[in-house]
Amino acid sequence: MAKRERYRNRIEMLQGTLDMLILQTLRWGPQHGYGIGQAIRAGSGDVLQAETGSLYPALHRLEKQGWIESEWGTSEHNQRARYYQLTAAGKKQLTREHSQWNEVSAAIARLMNPGEGEGQA
Amino acid sequence: MSKWPLVSRGRRNRELEEEIQAHLAMAARDRMEQGDTPHAAELAVRREFGNRTLVQEVTREMWGWNSLETLWQDVRYALRGMRRTPGFTAVAVVSLALGIGANTAIFSLINTLMLRMLPVEHPGQLVELLFKAPGQDHFNAFSLQSYEHYREHNHVFSGLIASADTPFAVHGDGLEPEIVHGGYVTPNYFSVLGVHPALGRPIGPEDGSAESPADVAVVSWSYWRSRFNSDRAIVGRRIIVDEVPVTIVGVAPSEFVGLEPATRQDIWLPLGPHHPSYATTARYWLKLAARLKPGVSIEQARAEMAVLFQWTIEDEFKTNDDRSVRDWKMEVQPAGAGLSHLRDQYAKPALLLMGVVALLLLIACTNVASLLLTRGAARQREMALRVSLGAGRFRLLRQGLTESLLLAAAGGLLGILLAYWGTGALARIIASGRERIDLQARPDLVVLLFTAGVALLTGVLFGLAPAWRASGCAPASSLRDAGRAGETRLRRLFGKSLVVTQVALSVALLSAASLFVRHLSNLERLDLGFHRDHVLLVDLNPANSGYDRERLSRAYQELLGRLEAIPGVRSATICAILPASGVGAMRPATVEGYQAKPGERRFLSENWVAPKYFETLGIPLRMGRDFSFQDQGRLRVAIVNQTLVRYFFGNTNPIGKHITFDGDDRPFEIVGVVGDMKSTDMREPALRFVYFNMFQLGRNFSQFALRTAVDPAAVAGEVRRTVRASLKTVPVAGVTTLADVVDASIVPERLMAMLSGLFGGLGAVLAAIGLYGLLAYTVARRTNEIGIRMALGATESAMSRMVLGDALGMVSAGLAIGVPLALWGKSFAASLIQNLPVKSGVPVVFGVAAMIAVALVAAYVPARRAARVEPVEALRYE
Numbered sequence: 001m002a003k004r005e006r007y008r009n010r011i012e013m014l015q016g017t018l019d020m021l022i023l024q025t026l027r028w029g030p031q032h033g034y035g036i037g038q039a040i041r042a043g044s045g046d047v048l049q050a051e052t053g054s055l056y057p058a059l060h061r062l063e064k065q066g067w068i069e070s071e072w073g074t075s076e077h078n079q080r081a082r083y084y085q086l087t088a089a090g091k092k093q094l095t096r097e098h099s100q101w102n103e104v105s106a107a108i109a110r111l112m113n114p115g116e117g118e119g120q121a
Numbered sequence: 122m123s124k125w126p127l128v129s130r131g132r133r134n135r136e137l138e139e140e141i142q143a144h145l146a147m148a149a150r151d152r153m154e155q156g157d158t159p160h161a162a163e164l165a166v167r168r169e170f171g172n173r174t175l176v177q178e179v180t181r182e183m184w185g186w187n188s189l190e191t192l193w194q195d196v197r198y199a200l201r202g203m204r205r206t207p208g209f210t211a212v213a214v215v216s217l218a219l220g221i222g223a224n225t226a227i228f229s230l231i232n233t234l235m236l237r238m239l240p241v242e243h244p245g246q247l248v249e250l251l252f253k254a255p256g257q258d259h260f261n262a263f264s265l266q267s268y269e270h271y272r273e274h275n276h277v278f279s280g281l282i283a284s285a286d287t288p289f290a291v292h293g294d295g296l297e298p299e300i301v302h303g304g305y306v307t308p309n310y311f312s313v314l315g316v317h318p319a320l321g322r323p324i325g326p327e328d329g330s331a332e333s334p335a336d337v338a339v340v341s342w343s344y345w346r347s348r349f350n351s352d353r354a355i356v357g358r359r360i361i362v363d364e365v366p367v368t369i370v371g372v373a374p375s376e377f378v379g380l381e382p383a384t385r386q387d388i389w390l391p392l393g394p395h396h397p398s399y400a401t402t403a404r405y406w407l408k409l410a411a412r413l414k415p416g417v418s419i420e421q422a423r424a425e426m427a428v429l430f431q432w433t434i435e436d437e438f439k440t441n442d443d444r445s446v447r448d449w450k451m452e453v454q455p456a457g458a459g460l461s462h463l464r465d466q467y468a469k470p471a472l473l474l475m476g477v478v479a480l481l482l483l484i485a486c487t488n489v490a491s492l493l494l495t496r497g498a499a500r501q502r503e504m505a506l507r508v509s510l511g512a513g514r515f516r517l518l519r520q521g522l523t524e525s526l527l528l529a530a531a532g533g534l535l536g537i538l539l540a541y542w543g544t545g546a547l548a549r550i551i552a553s554g555r556e557r558i559d560l561q562a563r564p565d566l567v568v569l570l571f572t573a574g575v576a577l578l579t580g581v582l583f584g585l586a587p588a589w590r591a592s593g594c595a596p597a598s599s600l601r602d603a604g605r606a607g608e609t610r611l612r613r614l615f616g617k618s619l620v621v622t623q624v625a626l627s628v629a630l631l632s633a634a635s636l637f638v639r640h641l642s643n644l645e646r647l648d649l650g651f652h653r654d655h656v657l658l659v660d661l662n663p664a665n666s667g668y669d670r671e672r673l674s675r676a677y678q679e680l681l682g683r684l685e686a687i688p689g690v691r692s693a694t695i696c697a698i699l700p701a702s703g704v705g706a707m708r709p710a711t712v713e714g715y716q717a718k719p720g721e722r723r724f725l726s727e728n729w730v731a732p733k734y735f736e737t738l739g740i741p742l743r744m745g746r747d748f749s750f751q752d753q754g755r756l757r758v759a760i761v762n763q764t765l766v767r768y769f770f771g772n773t774n775p776i777g778k779h780i781t782f783d784g785d786d787r788p789f790e791i792v793g794v795v796g797d798m799k800s801t802d803m804r805e806p807a808l809r810f811v812y813f814n815m816f817q818l819g820r821n822f823s824q825f826a827l828r829t830a831v832d833p834a835a836v837a838g839e840v841r842r843t844v845r846a847s848l849k850t851v852p853v854a855g856v857t858t859l860a861d862v863v864d865a866s867i868v869p870e871r872l873m874a875m876l877s878g879l880f881g882g883l884g885a886v887l888a889a890i891g892l893y894g895l896l897a898y899t900v901a902r903r904t905n906e907i908g909i910r911m912a913l914g915a916t917e918s919a920m921s922r923m924v925l926g927d928a929l930g931m932v933s934a935g936l937a938i939g940v941p942l943a944l945w946g947k948s949f950a951a952s953l954i955q956n957l958p959v960k961s962g963v964p965v966v967f968g969v970a971a972m973i974a975v976a977l978v979a980a981y982v983p984a985r986r987a988a989r990v991e992p993v994e995a996l997r998y999e
Contacts, residue, residue: 034144038151052144053176056137060183077150081143082136 217532222539242315525584624935634881650798
């Protein structure tokens with residue numbers, strides 16, 4: 001039992017991060033799945049890659065949770081694609097996740113670099 | 122959930138496909154813009170994207186399942202499970218079908234007789250009037266004078282109607298002559314009932330007066346359809362009814378077939394002098410029904426009718442100085458579901474049978490529950506796996522219930538088919554009785570709802586416990602232990618208690634069946650006072666033969682001689698009233714040498730017979746002589762039965778004494794004494810009977826009876842030929858046997874005995890299946906325990922004894938519960954049905970013995986299997 005809990009926590013954390021990145025990307029307006037992937041990649045200086053095997057399940061999960069919604073539209077190259085956009089609930093969720101993220105990353109940073117923490121602040 | 126549940130899974134799949142396609146297209150385009158060839162770009166994009174099928178699959182998982190899809194999943198899962206174990210499924214479905222089908226069939230009988238409302242306006246306001254003499258059944262039979270009195274003087278009814286049911290001989294242009302059942306009705310009949318004809322007009326006040334009614338008729342919808350081909354020109358057609366030409370003025374609506382439940386009438390005529398009882402002061406020939414005024418309660422009606430009934434009692438008193446007339450009572454009963462005549466006969470048997478089939482259904486439920494439980498145990502490993510993969514307890518419970526409900530639904534569907542067939546069989550059995558009964562085996566909404574309700578209840582009843590058990594298994598221990606020894610004590614106890622319940626219910630059912638069968642056989646073996654076998658009955662119809670009384674009398678005497686000459690015929694006679702089919706007329710009389718007390722009931726039952734009547738029917742002649750043809754023209758003679766002799770003469774010799782009937786100054790001399798016999802009801806004691814020589818009194822009756830040395834059916838053809846040869850203008854109206862007539866009078870008992878016997882047997886078989894299933898399963902589970910024991914020196918017979926002991930333990934527990942249940946059921950049945958042989962312990966003993974025998978048979982195979990376990994095999998099985 002205990003083992004399964006740990007495993008689930010790890011997955012949830014990864015999911016949560018990707019979810020947040022997707023919501024963040026959509027702040028600038030509706031985008032399709034490919035565009036979101038590209039934006040995450042470009043915005044992170046090619047450090048973060050959203051694997052399609054994670055990206056699409058995440059998109060569909062977020063939509064089911066009501067944080068984003070989708071409709072079919074056409075790209076600048078006249079390609080029919082499914083565009084996702086933030087809902088009001090999604091914006092709130094993003095704010096929540098963002099502040100959570102700030103706390104967590106600060107905490108991790110303190111743990112990883114015990115000496116530098118004071119200096120930076 | 123947002124809009125998800127509304128979008129079909131197929132469409133969402135297509136959209137996902139397109140979404141990914143768009144992704145690939147855009148990625149390829151970007152690469153080509155960076156200078157890749159289209160081919161290279163596509164390869165790269167595909168590589169980058171990864172396993173497309175997998176991506177789609179994991180994405181789809183995000184959608185989850187909506188409730189409908191989950192249900193469908195459960196159904197498919199259940200169906201798969203059912204297919205995988207066809208034996209189990211077949212036994213379960215057939216058990217349930219038997220239980221549900223039996224319930225549906227009996228319920229449709231009850232529905233027809235007691236629940237279904239008449240298709241009239243506000244049936245709840247209808248009541249019927251009945252009179253009841255102390256110690257007798259009630260009857261809806263009144264005189265015309267009583268009817269008129271009530272009609273004129275009551276303040277509680279908005280309408281009072283009378284009808285006289287009768288078979289009519291109908292013929293006419295393009296109509297085959299036939300007997301059509303119908304009735305004479307008062308002119309307000311249709312208007313009080315609120316029955317509006319589908320065509321033409323009803324019989325109404327315009328159809329003449331009661332003394333000279335117009336010759337009109339209303340026919341039923343089905344008669345119109347079958348005999349007139351739904352010809353709308355039927356209104357105005359003339360047909361001949363009982364030799365009177367009448368004009369059809371209307372067709373009743375399709376659903377209306379008279380006031381009796383399950384009895385169809387096809388033609389109605391205005392009540393008037395055409396009816397043979399009309400001009401007389403005949404007392405008991407009209408059925409009365411009434412509609413309560415709005416706001417008048419049935420109690421008010423009872424109070425007023427009790428007062429008006431005094432007039433009828435006074436009227437009766439004029440000719441009947443029997444004091445018990447004072448105790449006659451008027452009953453007013455609700456008649457929204459039809460008049461009570463058939464209900465009185467069949468309601469109690471039907472309710473008892475309902476109890477019997479409810480027991481059967483309970484047994485079927487327990488049986489399927491224990492089968493499910495056994496199988497659930499076998500699937501414990503699978504359940505545990507599902508739990509560890511994250512299936513919730515509720516989900517498993519729901520899956521279990523889905524499966525049981527599916528089984529119940531399949532059982533219900535098959536049960537409806539069985540019930541359809543069963544209702545037809547039921548109708549045929551009842552139709553062999555004296556009553557005309559039209560029990561339609563048609564699907565009825567109420568019946569179907571009942572069946573659906575029963576199936577649903579059944580599914581929950583037998584499914585809940587096993588589903589609960591299955592959903593509650595702890596994965597770790599089950600995965601470790603499943604398929605081997607460890608079974609919880611509780612589960613074992615539960616499985617056993619189901620078998621114990623089945624045994625208990627079966628004992629009760631078998632006892633009830635044995636009780637009813639014994640009751641029937643008691644009735645069949647009852648000393649009727651005559652010999653029912655080998656008597657052929659031939660009814661002639663001389664009505665339009667052209668013979669006058671004298672000639673017919675001579676012709677009949679000749680015919681008797683010719684009939685006796687037929688090989689295989691021992692003797693032939695004629696009578697007015699057959700045994701077991703009526704009391705005939707009753708008249709008050711004075712018996713020589715007997716001083717009647719004032720107000721004493723002096724009525725004697727009469728029958729008119731030809732010589733050799735007693736010989737032919739096998740009624741013993743105790744004293745004196747039989748009638749002879751030479752009695753004609755001499756002093757009037759009579760033969761009396763022993764009950765009459767005991768009552769009026771005690772131990773003195775009645776031969777030569779005289780009987781004088783009131784209003785007739787010529788006495789009859791008693792020349793013979795015969796044994797008693799059962800007249801109307803074989804459940805009642807014999808009446809005081811006096812027989813007359815029909816030829817001496819110059820009265821012709823046409824009911825011939827022949828005692829045969831061979832099977833009566835074998836001479837029937839020759840008898841018909843002989844009649845045709847000697848009486849050309851007298852048709853044979855009917856041929857039957859005395860045995861059939863007698864059987865017809867105990868149809869309710871036969872129905873109960875046959876059905877409860879059938880259901881009792883089924884219940885026992887189901888219990889045996891349950892017991893067998895549990896034992897076989899236990900032996901399979903304990904194979905290695907048995908193997909070890911045998912390896913350690915236990916003998917084969919010890920192992921068999923272990924299994925048999927197990928079985929007997931369960932059966933004993935079942936008997937301990939079942940016997941009190943059976944005894945209670947017996948006294949309950951006795952409170953509904955008279956003369957049940959309840960004092961005898963035989964039925965319960967039979968139930969117990971039958972159950973033990975069944976249990977031993979069921980335990981035999983598992984016991985042998987236990988004895989045959991090879992220790993080495995068993996240990997390797999580990």
